Amino acid sequence: METTSLMNTYGEKAMTLVSGEGAWLYDEKGNKYLDALSGIAVCGLGHSHPAVASAISMQAGNLLHCSNLFGIPSQQQLAEKLCHISGMSNVFFSNSGAEANEAAIKIARLYGHKQGIKLPTVLVMDNAFHGRTLATLTASGNRRVQAGFEPLVRGFARGHFNDIEGLRTIAENNPDICAILVEPIQGEGGVRVADVDYLKKLRDFCDQQGWLLMLDEVQTGNGRTGKFFYYQHSGVQPDVVTTAKGLGNGIPISACLAYGEASELMQPGNHGSTFGGNPLACSAALAVVDTLEKENLYHRATAIGNIIMQGLAEELKDDEHVKDIRGSGCMIGIELTKPCKSLYTEALKHGLIINITADSVVRLLPPMIMTDQEAQQVVSILAPLIRDFQ
Numbered sequence: 283m284e285t286t287s288l289m290n291t292y293g294e295k296a297m298t299l300v301s302g303e304g305a306w307l308y309d310e311k312g313n314k315y316l317d318a319l320s321g322i323a324v325c326g327l328g329h330s331h332p333a334v335a336s337a338i339s340m341q342a343g344n345l346l347h348c349s350n351l352f353g354i355p356s357q358q359q360l361a362e363k364l365c366h367i368s369g370m371s372n373v374f375f376s377n378s379g380a381e382a383n384e385a386a387i388k389i390a391r392l393y394g395h396k397q398g399i400k401l402p403t404v405l406v407m408d409n410a411f412h413g414r415t416l417a418t419l420t421a422s423g424n425r426r427v428q429a430g431f432e433p434l435v436r437g438f439a440r441g442h443f444n445d446i447e448g449l450r451t452i453a454e455n456n457p458d459i460c461a462i463l464v465e466p467i468q469g470e471g472g473v474r475v476a477d478v479d480y481l482k483k484l485r486d487f488c489d490q491q492g493w494l495l496m497l498d499e500v501q502t503g504n505g506r507t508g509k510f511f512y513y514q515h516s517g518v519q520p521d522v523v524t525t526a527k528g529l530g531n532g533i534p535i536s537a538c539l540a541y542g543e544a545s546e547l548m549q550p551g552n553h554g555s556t557f558g559g560n561p562l563a564c565s566a567a568l569a570v571v572d573t574l575e576k577e578n579l580y581h582r583a584t585a586i587g588n589i590i591m592q593g594l595a596e597e598l599k600d601d602e603h604v605k606d607i608r609g610s611g612c613m614i615g616i617e618l619t620k621p622c623k624s625l626y627t628e629a630l631k632h633g634l635i636i637n638i639t640a641d642s643v644v645r646l647l648p649p650m651i652m653t654d655q656e657a658q659q660v661v662s663i664l665a666p667l668i669r670d671f672q
């Protein structure tokens with residue numbers, strides 16, 4: 283079922299999906315696929331999760347939308363819950379990862395202006411991905427995302443991911459920098475995991491410089507790495523955190539959370555969103571957050587990640603085409619020595635949904651509700667495909 287009435291932004295599609303349950307997706311011909319992608323890190327609770335389905339249907343029968351001109355109980359509850367879980371002070375809700383990052387960038391600019399900086403500048407990293415709006419594509423460190431959309435937005439400087447030493451020179455040469463925006467694990471950039479103490483060192487550096495530490499947890503957030511946010515593995519307290527993807531398990535919702543001084547900068551009239559944090563989206567997200575706790579999915583994310591990473595490491599230990607297997611919980615990258623786009627189609631033929639990013643990295647983002655057996659199935663389908671890939 284292909285149509286030319288859609289703008290051609292995504293290219294050709296391998297198939298049309300019509301339903302899903304748990305870790306399984308079904309196409310229009312009735313073929314089934316084990317989902318190791320979760321709609322790109324969105325459906326962490328799998329497909330058709332009863333808690334999310336019932337929260338959505340109950341809210342749909344009660345109140346779908348009323349605008350942010352009025353109080354919304356589920357929005358207030360969700361904000362309190364997210365602040366409690368994260369240690370952050372307050373939240374702004376929007377609808378996508380890019381929008382949450384826009385809010386973060388606006389907070390950084392308010393912060394910079396308050397300090398008398400005329401051109402407040404946000405330091406972003408090479409290989410970063412922060413979204414497709416003009417500001418967030420400028421912040422992204424990938425020319426393919428930016429090409430054709432010039433002029434880019436002013437107020438960004440770039441550093442090397444995972445390089446603390448290089449920051450000193452950048453800071454000396456650019457007194458307008460007032461914040462860092464960084465993904466704790468670069469997802470689109472190839473599942474690049476920084477050194478264990480990177481976030482701690484970034485926190486110290488930001489404190490020395492008086493910069494905000496802003497973490498883009500759009501992909502790493504919502505339990506995927508075994509904690510609600512990845513930064514919670516390191517014990518740092520960021521000034522701003524953004525998240526989206528897994529928060530609504532498929533219902534569009536994103537959040538920009540701020541702490542301390544950063545949480546006091548936005549004032550009435552500074553920012554807004556018609557749909558952001560509407561009753562439906564917040565009810566879905568509340569069900570997601572409750573289920574993460576009730577079903578102990580943080581623990582499951584770690585367990586599934588271990589099964590897949592250890593299984594692949596064992597199966598592929600003698601494969602010279604495999605450069606690295608890395609990740610955290612249900613966010614896994616297998617870096618090969620050469621581009622491997624065709625592995626995506628090969629995996630589909632074998633009933634497995636994966637993703638290829640940064641040309642040569644097989645990315646797995648399985649749902650956290652996967653069983654051990656399904657996780658082993660991912661390994662037993664994928665390992666021979668990688669081994670036979672020439």
Ligand SMILES: Cc1ncc(COP(=O)(O)O)c(C=O)c1O
Pocket residue numbers: 377378379380381383411412413414465469470498499500501526527
């Ligand atoms: C780290 C990160 N930030 C931002 C985004 C953009 O999110 P969205 O597509 O919801 O705007 C993504 C999407 O892949 C992402 O991985």
